[in-house]
Amino acid sequence: xxxxYSDIINPSSKHHxxxxxxxxxxLLCTNFLTLYNRxxxxxxxxxxxxxxxxxxRRRIYDxxxxxxxxxxxxxxxxxxxxxxxxxxxxKALQELKEEGLRDNVNAxxxxxxNSAKVVDDDEDEDDDSDSxxxxxxxxxxxxxxxxxxxxRADHRRExxxxLLxxxxxxxxxxxxxxxxxxxxxxxLLLGDGHNSSIMxxxxxxxxDIANVLSSLKLIxxxxxxDTRKPAFRWLxxxxxxxxxxxxxxxxxxxxxxxxxNICFKRSKLDSSVDGDKSQSLKMQxxxxxxxxxxxxxxxxxxxxxxxxxxxxxxxxxxxxxxxxVGNSEEEVTQIYDWEGLSSTFRPQYxxxxxxxxxxxxxxxxxxxxxxxxxxxxxxxx
DNA sequence: GTCTCCCGCCATCAT
DNA sequence: ATGATGGCGGGAGAC
Numbered sequence: 001x002x003x004x005y006s007d008i009i010n011p012s013s014k015h016h017x018x019x020x021x022x023x024x025x026x027l028l029c030t031n032f033l034t035l036y037n038r039x040x041x042x043x044x045x046x047x048x049x050x051x052x053x054x055x056x057r058r059r060i061y062d063x064x065x066x067x068x069x070x071x072x073x074x075x076x077x078x079x080x081x082x083x084x085x086x087x088x089x090x091k092a093l094q095e096l097k098e099e100g101l102r103d104n105v106n107a108x109x110x111x112x113x114n115s116a117k118v119v120d121d122d123e124d125e126d127d128d129s130d131s132x133x134x135x136x137x138x139x140x141x142x143x144x145x146x147x148x149x150x151x152r153a154d155h156r157r158e159x160x161x162x163l164l165x166x167x168x169x170x171x172x173x174x175x176x177x178x179x180x181x182x183x184x185x186x187x188l189l190l191g192d193g194h195n196s197s198i199m200x201x202x203x204x205x206x207x208d209i210a211n212v213l214s215s216l217k218l219i220x221x222x223x224x225x226d227t228r229k230p231a232f233r234w235l236x237x238x239x240x241x242x243x244x245x246x247x248x249x250x251x252x253x254x255x256x257x258x259x260x261n262i263c264f265k266r267s268k269l270d271s272s273v274d275g276d277k278s279q280s281l282k283m284q285x286x287x288x289x290x291x292x293x294x295x296x297x298x299x300x301x302x303x304x305x306x307x308x309x310x311x312x313x314x315x316x317x318x319x320x321x322x323x324x325v326g327n328s329e330e331e332v333t334q335i336y337d338w339e340g341l342s343s344t345f346r347p348q349y350x351x352x353x354x355x356x357x358x359x360x361x362x363x364x365x366x367x368x369x370x371x372x373x374x375x376x377x378x379x380x381x
Numbered sequence: 382g383t384c385t386c387c388c389g390c391c392a393t394c395a396t
Numbered sequence: 397a398t399g400a401t402g403g404c405g406g407g408a409g410a411c
Contacts, residue, residue: 020387020409046400058389061402078395078400159403201405207386230384385410394401 026211028055029063033072033215041083043076062161066212069165089218090237093173096166100174164189164202165209169218172234181224181231182206 021027031053036044046064050057064081067073071092073081167189171180180188182203190202210232213219217235224231 020385023387025386056389057400058402059387061400065402161402197405201403203384204386204405205403207384211386383411385408387408388406390404390406392401392403394399396397396399 023055024211025059025062025208026215028053028059029067029212029215032060032063032067036083037085044073044081044083046079046081062208063212065160065162066165066209067216069162070169070213070216070218072216089216093169093236096170097173100170104174161205161208164205165213168206168209169213172219172236177234179222179224179231179233181227181229183229185232 032049035049035052046057046060050060053060064073068075068081069092071084071088072086074084076082168185171177171185171188186199186203186206189206190199210219210221213232214221219232219234219236222231222233223229
């Protein structure tokens, strides 16, 4: 049910009715990136972005928080973000990885020094009288940020989309997990002692995050091979176009691929955007015309940090200043590097459940690797 | 039906 | 006080 290009060019022909695809966060993010992924961009004003993209501010906050978490943007002042671009992503991912692994080690140390009170900082967050009792068990010790909840501000921050994004990304970069189901990521990020309402809310947030990260080609949305459960596959710096055509998700609701955000509201009249439609259509055409070229570097921490190497690409929005490089052979070569990395960076879970889960992920990865790369699985465990 | 996730209310923070 | 930020969950479109 993907819209054709002619639909985009002439949206009025078919879209008199509301279509939520046209309003998706992923698409909005795509447009945002199209608008700002340029060398001459330095500072981005949120109001300006909102009006140019024809959306309300609130949506810009959603995007900006996720983009900031992966280094594409940095908050500069009220209403202002500086554009760091995709070149900053490898460093941001590397930092997340280091942070995650460091926290992992700290958690283990802490536990070994405190044998009588195992991971009792799980309760830290619960001592706020109005806190949510279900967030307390989250994060365990595999490197996900866990603040001390010293203040209400911290408490609020703990729930932020930005932090959730960082933690979500850490799930991938701190392990070699390549495919994580929605269920599992929700449980990992929120803890298992949840009630369904809290879980539902957080899953909504995961969708939000996933849509933006998909737009960045850092992940792709897919399904677990066995269960068909929704799942996220980490593309990371690899994020190459599969089959070279970029249509890997065409059969499903896609993220940031085909239409403009600027159109119909679900339940209220859209008052602001007529003047922006042509601009948005131009952006769409530009998106279509871009080549999607990315290079595999997944799992290679050293290469991750080499942001100036010029050897990576991000989805359809390669930094203007960067040469496009990449071929499948290079990808295969780099994929082999996983093996060494798996031993170097494998998280040391002291929690049996997490160990089991990690084992599950590595198995899933092996399975995927075997299928996609046509190779024998690496002996990761 | 369930799955997705847009939307905007409104609490909280910053100025 | 006012504007900026963003958590949150209702509810509707997509499947």
